[in-house]
Every structure is written in C-alpha cells, then in structure tokens.
Amino acid sequence: MSQNLVFTNDVAPALDAILDAKPHNHLAVIVDENIARVVLPEIRSRHLAEAQIITIGVGDSCKNLDTLTHVWNSLEQGGATRKSLVVNLGGGVVTDLGGFAAATFKRGISFVNIPTTLLSAVDAAVGGKTGINFGGLKNEIGCFQEASDVIISTRFFATLPITELKSGYAEMLKHGMLSSHDEFIKLTGYDFQNADAEHLLQLLKTSVLVKERIVKEDPHEQGIRRALNLGHTVGHAFESKALHDGKPIAHGYAVAWGLVAEMVLSHQILKFPTEDLHRLADFVYANYGAYHITCDHYDELLHLMHHDKKSEHGEINCTLLAACGDVRPGHTITDDQMRIALDLYRDLLHI
C-alpha cells in the first residue's frame, strides 16, 4: 500500500497536480446528482473540465448492481482503457461504488477519491473497502482496493446537515480514543456551533492518520483492525433495533451512543478512568442526545449483539480500552455484564 493522502481545502490545484503526474488517456469523474449540481461546478480543475462525468442516483438505495452496471457501461462507452483514471467525488456511496467499479473495470484501473462528507472522509475513503449492497445485505459484494490518492478537505462540509456532520464526527471521536488521551481531550472540546474548516481539517488529519496506521498493520481485517470496531458492537445493535422499529438512526449517532456503553464496559473490566467516561458521556449527551431504551429492550439488544455479523460463535465481542490509546481488542462480554453496562449507559445519558 502506498496511498497518497493530501489534506487541503484548496482542492482543484491538488487534484490537477495529482492528475498531471499520472499519464492517462481518459478521465472519468463519478458523482451523484447532488454533487453534480452543487459541488462539481465549484471545483475549478483543468482536468475535471475535460473529464467524462458519470452521474449516479443519490443515497444508499442506489449503491446496487444496477448502478454499478451503469458505471461499467458508461466507462466502456466513454472509451475507458486500462490507462484511464477514475475520480470518485462524493460521499460513501460514490467512493464505495465508484471504487469497486474502477477496481474491476478491465481488472482494475487507478482511482482517486475526493470524499465530500465527513463520514466518507474519515471512514470510507481510507482502508480500501469498496463495494455495493446486494441481496438485501450491505456491502455484500466488493473488494479491498485502495485509491491511489485521496484528497481530504473540509470545504464541502459547510453545506452538510449538522446531523450528518455529527454522524461523521463520531468516527473521529472513536479514532481519537484509540489514539491518545490528548486527542480525546481535543475532540471532546470541539464546538459544533462555531465550526471552522481549517481547525476541523487538522482534527480530521489526525483522525485519518490513526485509521491509516491501523489499516496498514492489518489490511484484511484479521487482527488489530478489529480495534476500529470500537463502539460498534452496541452501536450496531442500537442501529438494527431502530431500523426494525421503523425509526432509523444515523450510523454515527449509534456509534457515539455505543462508545458510551462500551466505555462503561471498559471501566468495569479494565478500569477505564471515571473522569474520561463522564467527559465522553457529557459530550455525547450535549451533541447527540441519547438513544432511549428501557430494560424491557435488553433482551432484544442482546439477541442482536449475539447475531452481529462480526460475532464469532455467537459470543458478544467488544474492543475495550484500559485508557485512551490503550486498546484491548477481542473481549468476550457476558449477558450480565452487558445488562449492567446498558443500565449505566442510561444513567449517564439521563434516560
């Protein structure tokens, strides 16, 4: 892996420099309808001005085989060859699907990712996960293939709904907790009301580099990369329950709430510091509110955790922290431990 990460809010010159240095005979840009209308015209890149534009529908429901076939056909009709390049400009749907299309077109052509949402910047654009939903399952078909270059910018986030920004921020919070106490303090001191693009870019840079380090150690998710699952065991259960109840919640919100519950477990099992647990809970409550559950929901949540796709042998498995930066993957959690953690989660988030 030798992925080139560029952190800048001056996107057009960065992109042109990257494309100048890559001989290619055809360039395609994959965007969704919103990005085509709102973002694409704002990027004054020489190369983009001459590129083939491939537009796909908006939202996760478009991340499917039909859209993939449309992109493959468009590349073919646009005259793409093995020496073509693809630029994926968009959120997670565009980077996941566009990356998979490029990774499989003529057995793989190079692609550049320019994530336009915080979630895709921090999560989807690094690590080489590409793919589509299939047969009703998320990311069922795909492969591991990294973009040659990723341009990471916060300039596109100004137009994002605040809930989407916060959703992405929860993954940054996770990376900060995996990284160090200093990062955790910085991140929990962030003020969404007075957001500044350059300040956020610095926080984002640290966050992405944490993820990159973990992914490099374990590209195919066999070991330490499971640390990135922090907050997700409980978070996924909340997300699934909400979906079943017909009241879906944003992934990042579920992760933020999941982090609180899993830091309770970390506190109980590994003595994760009380002070940090409270600091986390206060930040999450102030910015994300709470996911409301009662003890009547515990059985359902436990069932979901036992049947999570990352569960082995039906056990509930969590990455825990002895402290921020002191990561302990692979803890098996008993039902009783989880019930107590959910009790304390409710206390901490004033439910």
Place this chain on the structure above:
Amino acid sequence: MSQNLVFTNDVAPALDAILDAKPHNHLAVIVDENIARVVLPEIRSRHLAEAQIITIGVGDSCKNLDTLTHVWNSLEQGGATRKSLVVNLGGGVVTDLGGFAAATFKRGISFVNIPTTLLSAVDAAVGGKTGINFGGLKNEIGCFQEASDVIISTRFFATLPITELKSGYAEMLKHGMLSSHDEFIKLTGYDFQNADAEHLLQLLKTSVLVKERIVKEDPHEQGIRRALNLGHTVGHAFESKALHDGKPIAHGYAVAWGLVAEMVLSHQILKFPTEDLHRLADFVYANYGAYHITCDHYDELLHLMHHDKKSEHGEINCTLLAACGDVRPGHTITDDQMRIALDLYRDLLHI
C-alpha cells in the same frame, strides 16, 4: 502471493487434504452442467460430498453478469460467510467467473481451482486473472486474485476433444520456448496419438511453473509478464480475422500459428536459429495444419495488429526470442517486416 500448486492425478485425496487444513463453515463447488454430470460424480472427496453445488451454463456465452449474479445469490442463499470456501471445478469459464465471484463475495473469500481442461490448467488457473465478459468485450470486468490452491491434473483431459487438447498444448509450447531449448525439444517431440496422462502431467508441471515464475516477477502485467504474449500478436490477428469471416478458430491454434510467424520475425531480427524455426514449423504443421492466408489479407491483418488492445500508440509490438529461453519483450515491428514474416509463415506451413 503464496499460491499452493499441487500436481497429481489423484485429485480427491489432494482436495480433502487441502480442505482439512482450511477451517471453514461452508463449502461451495462451482461447476458447469457438463462437469456436474460427467466429472463431479467421479471425484470421491469427503468434502465435495457435503458441499453446496452451484451449477452454471456451459460455454463462454455464459461467462456474463447474469451468471455471476446467479453465483452470488446462490452463495448468499447457501449461507456463505467470510469463512466459506469456494472450489472452482471446470474449464476457463468456471475458473474465471467462479474466481471473480469468490474474490468479490463479502469483499473476498478463499477459493481453490481444479482446472479440467488443458487450457485452463496451463493458462487460466495460474496468474490470478478472474473475470467475466461484459458489453460485448471479453474479460472486461474482473480482478487479479489468485486461488489459494490449484490442483492440476491431466486425468480429466482423456474425454476432451483432441482439438481442445491441442489448443491448450499451444500455450505449453509457448511456455517451453520462453523457458529453454531442452523444453522446446521435449515439447516438439510429443505424440498426440499416444498420449499418456502421467507424461503429460510432467510436461504440464514444467509449463505451469514457467508461467508462475513470470507472473511472480510481474503480478500486474507491467513488464516481463508481456513475455507471455509470445505468439499472440499475430495469433490474435488470425483469431479476429477468422471471427470476422464467420469461421472462428480455436485460440490455441491461432497461438501455434502466431508462434511460427513471430519466430520468423525472431529469426530475421535476432537470429533465432534456423533449425529451431523449422522444427517448430514442422511440429505445428503436423499437429495444427495451417491458417490459410494470401497476400491479399495482409492489409487486414496489419490493421488488426495495429488496433490490438495490447498495442500502444498503434504500433505493432511483439515479444521475440534470440533463442529458446532468451526472451526479448517489446519489439516494435514495421509493416514491411511483418509482411515478410507472413510470406515466410506461408512458405513454412506449405500455403
């Protein structure tokens, strides 16, 4: 790459040993309808007896997105997880499509190839090329992903039509010429009328190992791997012309004839030995006959060579040999040189 190649005519124990050593919770076997009927019942493997059988249609026209979707769906419905294994038992269509299906299911599960034709044994099952035809183009969609293990056997070839056996043998001949003069002599001494499975397995083993060595040096086809294109510049032109004329020829036959023409070029440009050129031409004529062309066809053939997908900047590009085993990739050939080579090709093959 750490692909495990097993050469044996005792397939079932070899497969069971491989599968015993690989923890998995689900096994799927991909076969076409012919293999399901004729070959599968003959392999007395414990593991195969309990596997999910996924059957696809016969022939290159089935190597498409519909069939791929059928395989993905079947894997999903069969309960395949990230810890499932796939066995591809068949010719090139099964190993190409089945390999691509496995490489992309849940972002990649392991697969074992058991090629049942000489062509897929020598060519398609090593090197990690997977894929399907798409939009009217061969292998347009796919990726590079090697099987974890390949079991190579000649026991399935007894039922192959002799033309198919010879077609695969042409690729072996190519590998022999890339490898050494000794191999070339052995291969051009082979008698198709008195074929012996064990003798052929030994020749095949050398041939596959030559290919493996070249692929290891250049997994993504950037440099020396182009040596594997030997015989294919002229061969592809013959194949395309025959297809346009509505009289398609087998790929391997085209390669055999292409080898003769390209060894004429090697003789003219790099003094490839006269004696070996004649030995090659005699063997090819005796076993493959000749592809009949007249000088009226030269312009069409030159046009096809200039527009070959592997041509850069529209030039005719050939790998040549100074001698068997002395490989010189990347020669640009002028139209005049090619016309003379085609003249001598016709002389050598009594046209």
